[in-house]
Amino acid sequence: MISLHMQCGCADLALAQFKQMKERDIVSWNSLIAGYNQHGLDMEALTTFSCMLQDSVLQPDKFTLASILSACANLEKLELGKQIHAHIVRAELGTYDAVKNALITMYAKSGGLAIAQKILEQCATSDLNVIAFTALLHGYIKLGDIMPARQIFDSLRDRDVVAWTAMIVGYVQNGLNNDALELFMSMIKQGPKPNSYTLAAMLSVSSSLASLDYGKQIHASAMRSGEVHSVSVSNALISMYSKAGSIGGARKVFNLIYFNRDTVSWTSMIIALAQHGHGEDAIELFEKMLSHGIKPDHITYVGVLSACIHVGLVEQGRSYYNLMTNVHKIEPTHSHYACMIDLLGRAGLLQEAFNFIQSLPVEPDVIAWGSLLSCCKVHKNVDLAKDAAERLLLIDPDNSGAYSALANLYSACGRWEEAAQVRRSMKNKGVKKEQGFSWIQIQNKVHVFGVDDGVHTQKEAIYKMMEKIWKEIKNMGFVPDTDSVLHDVGEEVKEKMLKHHSEKLAIAFGLINTPENTTLRIMKNLRVCNDCHSAIKFISKLVGREIILRDATRFHHFKNGKCSCRDYW
DNA sequence: GTAGGGTTAG
Numbered sequence: 001m002i003s004l005h006m007q008c009g010c011a012d013l014a015l016a017q018f019k020q021m022k023e024r025d026i027v028s029w030n031s032l033i034a035g036y037n038q039h040g041l042d043m044e045a046l047t048t049f050s051c052m053l054q055d056s057v058l059q060p061d062k063f064t065l066a067s068i069l070s071a072c073a074n075l076e077k078l079e080l081g082k083q084i085h086a087h088i089v090r091a092e093l094g095t096y097d098a099v100k101n102a103l104i105t106m107y108a109k110s111g112g113l114a115i116a117q118k119i120l121e122q123c124a125t126s127d128l129n130v131i132a133f134t135a136l137l138h139g140y141i142k143l144g145d146i147m148p149a150r151q152i153f154d155s156l157r158d159r160d161v162v163a164w165t166a167m168i169v170g171y172v173q174n175g176l177n178n179d180a181l182e183l184f185m186s187m188i189k190q191g192p193k194p195n196s197y198t199l200a201a202m203l204s205v206s207s208s209l210a211s212l213d214y215g216k217q218i219h220a221s222a223m224r225s226g227e228v229h230s231v232s233v234s235n236a237l238i239s240m241y242s243k244a245g246s247i248g249g250a251r252k253v254f255n256l257i258y259f260n261r262d263t264v265s266w267t268s269m270i271i272a273l274a275q276h277g278h279g280e281d282a283i284e285l286f287e288k289m290l291s292h293g294i295k296p297d298h299i300t301y302v303g304v305l306s307a308c309i310h311v312g313l314v315e316q317g318r319s320y321y322n323l324m325t326n327v328h329k330i331e332p333t334h335s336h337y338a339c340m341i342d343l344l345g346r347a348g349l350l351q352e353a354f355n356f357i358q359s360l361p362v363e364p365d366v367i368a369w370g371s372l373l374s375c376c377k378v379h380k381n382v383d384l385a386k387d388a389a390e391r392l393l394l395i396d397p398d399n400s401g402a403y404s405a406l407a408n409l410y411s412a413c414g415r416w417e418e419a420a421q422v423r424r425s426m427k428n429k430g431v432k433k434e435q436g437f438s439w440i441q442i443q444n445k446v447h448v449f450g451v452d453d454g455v456h457t458q459k460e461a462i463y464k465m466m467e468k469i470w471k472e473i474k475n476m477g478f479v480p481d482t483d484s485v486l487h488d489v490g491e492e493v494k495e496k497m498l499k500h501h502s503e504k505l506a507i508a509f510g511l512i513n514t515p516e517n518t519t520l521r522i523m524k525n526l527r528v529c530n531d532c533h534s535a536i537k538f539i540s541k542l543v544g545r546e547i548i549l550r551d552a553t554r555f556h557h558f559k560n561g562k563c564s565c566r567d568y569w
Numbered sequence: 570g571t572a573g574g575g576t577t578a579g
Contacts, residue, residue: 030571037572066572101573108574134574166575200576235577267578302579335579 006035011044026058034067042071046080060087062096069102076110101131108139130156134163141170161192169201177205194221196230203236210523210550212244213444231257235264242272245521245548245555266294271303276555277564279311298330305339309346310554312568317343338367345375346568350384366396373402374527377409385409400431411486419486438502438524440510449505458509465508466499473538481531498531503549507536511543519546527551528569537561 005014018024018032029052036045049068052058060068065088072081085103088094094103100123107116116139120132133152140149153159153167164187171180184202187194194202199222206215219237222228228237234257241249250272257265266289273282286304289296296304301324308317321340324330337360344353353372357364369392376385389406392399403426410419426433439448474480485494498504503524510520528536528551540547541561549556557564 027571034571063572098573105574131574162575169575197576232577264578271578299578
């Protein structure tokens with residue numbers, strides 16, 4: 001009965017049942033502990049374990065210890081794990097496979113990889129199994145050692161779906177998306193059938209590639225295999241659609257799982273809405289989440305605060321920050337601090353943002369100073385920007401963003417000499433500037449455009465298209481924002497440089513190569529400049545198309561001369 | 570009757 005409740009995810013019911021029992025045998029204790037462990041309630045598993053040791057004469061058996069070791073592994077409690085290990089040796093329970101595997105996992109996960117390896121080597125060759133090796137493989141991946149992990153994977157004879165997934169996830173977590181993709185392909189060809197874990201991981205690959213086509217393919221295969229009903233796959237789908245620029249797709253999935261939403265589902269949808277500039281909707285959804293009695297976690301609050309940032313709701317942001325710390329008792333992290341700095345700074349309350357940084361109970365990090373710096377850039381506050389940049393460079397001397405932001409700000413204010421000075425010192429220190437580029441995917445092929453690099457095969461046609469658009473939008477009232485040009489050159493040259501910004505080239509290319517009325521989805525690695533933002537609004541009206549641009553921080557939906565961000569970004 | 574390796578959010 002206890003395990004039945006646990007399997008339904010009703011830990012409370014299981015506990016009530018357990019408390020009712022007059023006589024508790026080892027199986028009832030084990031069921032409760034294992035249930036907690038399987039539902040991620042590892043702290044509860046450990047407390048139950050110590051109750052068992054105190055309240056009863058029962059001795060833990062191999063089932064108890066396997067679960068407890070797993071809890072230690074998840075909580076990375078190496079010391080406690082070692083004590084359990086000692087007990088296992090004394091009680092001579094170390095011969096059971098499940099216990100051995102749990103032991104190796106515990107060491108691999110909680111920072112004792114060398115011990116894990118040693119135990120594995122001591123096992124006779126006969127009973128080495130895929131579970132222990134997968135745990136070891138995962139241990140290497142956690143340390144970022146991909147090579148030994150891959151070696152283990154290659155040497156495994158009976159690779160099952162978990163081993164394949166562990167290796168794929170390992171690539172994803174270490175930013176090796178292409179390797180993940182490649183391995184997934186060969187899994188399809190010759191490996192076991194992917195399950196919900198595999199598909200969720202591959203959806204996160206599609207998210208970081210921001211490839212809607214690819215994500216849709218994974219969605220289709222999840223539908224075919226029935227894994228689409230898993231909450232984790234649904235949650236990963238929400239993020240994938242959002243990051244690929246389709247807020248509608250994200251909404252559809254979220255609505256579809258009405259009866260099956262967890263904290264991650266709500267959080268993913270809130271973040272999706274925030275990223276797409278639907279700040280009010282994000283907040284409304286958050287309130288709905290609270291009224292449904294779903295507990296927000298620290299990431300939910302990152303989403304809520306960034307929703308407030310994107311629409312400039314300063315007061316509301318402040319009150320949510322207080323709600324988080326005072327009511328939900330969530331300790332703010334660096335991300336929350338960065339959100340608050342952004343919230344205040346974006347709204348022009350630069351001094352207040354600066355004071356906020358000064359009042360932090362921890363050393364401010366690169367992100368904190370970087371947020372303040374970019375806000376100073378938006379509001380053209382040179383003095384504070386200089387201060388922020390200097391402090392940032394103390395922590396990270398090679399931060400190209402800090403140099404660029406400061407140099408650009410000087411340029412924008414016409415202080416060419418100081419701008420040149422910053423660029424010189426950047427050059428002297430060997431710091432390389434991050435180049436801006438944009439890309440667009442058309443029929444499974446990604447086309448990348450740098451600033452005016454002119455390498456594309458359709459260069460002539462693209463430039464010609466841009467020339468035509470430029471003339472027409474100027475007739476519509478578009479005024480080029482030559483302040484966005486960060487070089488001291490004549491007005492005419494400035495205009496030419498603006499015309500060839502990477503996002504504009506990507507749009508011109510998209511217009512040439514897609515049928516009329518198709519939505520264009522452009523991605524950019526840096527934040528969109530003022531001139532491009534203004535130009536794209538006109539272009540969307542001129543060509544009667546929706547243009548979706550994802551820049552470094554958010555999405556802009558341009559339609560009929562307007563942008564979803566309402567020009568606040 | 571109970572157990573062991575792998576997800577998803579900024």
